Amino acid sequence: MKPWKYIDSGPNLGVYNMALDEELLARAQAGEDRPVLRLYAWQPAAVSLGRFQKRETAVNAEACKRLGLDIVRRITGGRAVLHDKELTYSIIARTDNPLFPGNVLGTYKVIAAGLLAGLRNLGIPAEIVARGSRHAERVDKNAKDAACFSSPSWYEILVQGRKIVGSAQRRVSGAFLQHGSILIDYDPHQEAAVIPGGCAEDVVTSIRRELGRAVPFDEVKQAFVRGFQEALGIEFVEPEQ
Numbered sequence: 001m002k003p004w005k006y007i008d009s010g011p012n013l014g015v016y017n018m019a020l021d022e023e024l025l026a027r028a029q030a031g032e033d034r035p036v037l038r039l040y041a042w043q044p045a046a047v048s049l050g051r052f053q054k055r056e057t058a059v060n061a062e063a064c065k066r067l068g069l070d071i072v073r074r075i076t077g078g079r080a081v082l083h084d085k086e087l088t089y090s091i092i093a094r095t096d097n098p099l100f101p102g103n104v105l106g107t108y109k110v111i112a113a114g115l116l117a118g119l120r121n122l123g124i125p126a127e128i129v130a131r132g133s134r135h136a137e138r139v140d141k142n143a144k145d146a147a148c149f150s151s152p153s154w155y156e157i158l159v160q161g162r163k164i165v166g167s168a169q170r171r172v173s174g175a176f177l178q179h180g181s182i183l184i185d186y187d188p189h190q191e192a193a194v195i196p197g198g199c200a201e202d203v204v205t206s207i208r209r210e211l212g213r214a215v216p217f218d219e220v221k222q223a224f225v226r227g228f229q230e231a232l233g234i235e236f237v238e239p240e241q
């Protein structure tokens with residue numbers, strides 16, 4: 001299998017993060033056949049809006065300004081997401097790549113295996129929401145690309161019934177992008193202040209909560225790099241910044 005490209009782009013402005021994900025998707029659509037794993041963070045913290053959301057109702061702009069948070073728009077669907085104490089991943093590939101099935105849920109399932117392995121590398125006993133699993137009844141049947149942490153979608157990741165990763169996917173002719181938030185820590189009060197409705201605290205967890213300690217960003221990052229390598233059977237070319 002051809003080695004993947006690994007991009008460690010570190011913390012950046014939200015507008016840069018979203019623009020780079022979009023550019024990588026455009027490159028794949030134009031024919032670049034090497035899949036990409038990109039890991040990044042947000043500086044300052046930001047709220048990203050789903051592709052079809054109305055800004056005036058999806059986010060409290062005054063609260064964001066007061067707290068120093070940016071507001072950006074994703075090219076993926078779903079609901080508003082607060083990006084703060086997290087590791088964000090994106091995977092970009094051609095739809096004809098033999099590793100991935102030719103549909104949204106099949107691709108979610110493959111990528112979920114890498115996410116699950118990353119969490120288990122940290123010592124977190126996570127599980128995948130699949131049909132027939134004990135958490136299957138919690139899936140929101142009306143949600144599509146539900147990036148918000150309020151409810152899991154098929155093949156997302158739970159720990160003791162609580163969501164710890166939120167993902168969304170965009171498919172274009174010949175290529176796809178899936179990106180998502182891996183919660184290192186979580187502040188429900190901050191989220192409630194900036195996203196109307198927010199998410200119930202008892203349905204969300206974080207790496208810090210599960211391990212009972214502060215976890216360095218680099219430790220989390222390396223756990224997921226190894227996780228994707230192990231679960232997907234891939235190798236990476238030298239990291240790019």
